[in-house]
Amino acid sequence: MSDGALAGIRVIELGEMVSAPYCAKLFADYGADVVKVEPPKRGDRSRNWGPFPGDVADPEKSGLYFFLNTNKKGVTCNVEAEAGRAVLDRLLADADVLIENYLPPHLRALDLDYASIAAKHPHLVVISVTPFGQSGPYSEWNGHDLNAFHLSGASSRYCGRMGEPPLEQGTFAADFYGAATAATWGLAAVYGREAAGGGQLVDVSCAEAIAATFTGGQNIGGAAQDGRFDKRTGVGMSLGAPATIMPCKDGHVWVLALEAAQWDGLARAMGNPDWMSVDIFQNMLSRAENRDMIYPLIEEWTSQHTKMEIMDACQAEGCPVTAVFTVQEAAEHPHIKDRGGLVTLEHDALGSVRTLGAPFQLPLCPGGPITAAPLLGQHNEEVYGALGLDVAALQADGAI
Template identity: 35%
Template structure:
């Protein structure tokens, strides 16, 4: 039994955000039919890394990850026969996922305002950079654009380095992954609501709004009027001894802001003389550059002889928020990840066998599972058509 095995999803998406949304639903059992362009397929098929280091329609590691458990149907939506086939599929699905620019859905007969006139039970989810009907100059925004417009460039780097240029964010597709995850949760919620109402709905996911919702709580304080709005990037900085520090075999990240953190820290580094007369709440109310420097200095000294796992274990036992900065190799070797079976071995017919990450949560009765690799282009073009022509869903 899987969580979503009774639902059929039509994926029109051609970008990371929509494909990741579809993947999350597929890995929980939904029957996801992906529409692809004949010959070339989804644009993500042309994005690396590539198996064997050579580009190819079936060699994209990104596509392979984003499209596990799906079916691929090649349809040319620029031709009448392609649109007719799409219409037949739309009559037999519960969910439609799209991530094209706003307005595109209307071109394929799924105008967000009127689609329910014909298909009242469908949940239609659109993921766009800035929602429906944005200004023209925001229609084609990329992840990097959305990342910075949502405040994250303003927020990073932290640690008081406001004179340094803003960071681009981790990876290529942070924004897309966050938006895709949000969209998948909205779709699941809409399907749950449909059990009672018997009605579908339109879900408008703005990647910009998703990322703004992930920003530091300081942004919320600006909006609520609890802090003066500041043009300084230091407004987001909590100062204190938080940050990434070297240890014997790599790096750790530490965050300290409470009296409990402070008491644990003193014990960890051996109760230094400079710390004896400091108030217990100085991390919240008594920050000074000198105190922060002393705190960081002693922490660095203590870390010199510690591996990152040793440091994390000792610090966490004292209630300090200190964690290793893990490499991919560390994650594969992690006892916790191994116990949770976070990585699953998947055999792709072209790319071969590799370990794929699953999801960071487990449902005891209906866990997410990767049961099939990403499809070859057009692999299932006949199968869904035969299914819907017989009236099945």
């Protein structure tokens, strides 16, 4: 047993791609005992998604799989077959949590929907994290991260230019958001299982989590009461300026100077140009109304300096301008390195590879990746052996 914060919590993951694997990673990285169950031969589909070293596809060398499956044990089990489902039942009998992200019709067809599982394992907390959830008309739909994100209202409201498509961030934003939500509500259900009187289904829709807590939180009260709502602008903030991303010598900076002291700070950082002291530019709303005039003037300055020169000069003057770090600059920043934000793991196929550290730090039981993602079926002997099952016989049965 680990000495991590969640030591003693036993989790079975029946997940592929991003959402359920990241949810289970949060449990695993903080010390829970997580066994990931993959289909024999093909494994988790993210094994085929890369990125691969040198772009040479190899299911044991997927960077995405490596990132999402730290600290887990990996077994294979063919849940499409009766014999495989019997093995899964053995695993679930000893578990506290099942984390899964298959679409509801698929699991129903296999008798692996919540009602069927709960009938055999009432103590189990089942965390389902899917694009649309287990109920409602779209629960029958096919869907991926992209569909979920754009169903949340977030993109229409907050990202992209009018007349052009609404945008998602260039990552699996809905899957990550749903995974974090699922881990939180799921852990609460485990933590309070006695208080609640047993296991239960924790049904997370990635789309709904964002629609509610992000888009809804800011907009739904006004939309319901007044029948009015806003859309994306493509320029940052519409009611205050400067509040946008601007180009600079070596990339981009997030330029924010809304309060009076921040505007004065920006002016000092820019060497107090005369135009910035003009009366009309002394509040954020009138600056926003004159955005077309002032943005080019600020850009003239940013384009002559690097992102770090701009960030350092502005921050020193109390103005919250920040560099838009590339993924490389963010991860390699000394701040991240000094905080242990990068961890090197030894992987049998990839060798020595770095990944991101723990999302939050617990001084007494730190958390974060310790062991690399499993090879396909790497822990079959260990996990099934401990249950007294004969791996060779299971293979002969087509169970694993």
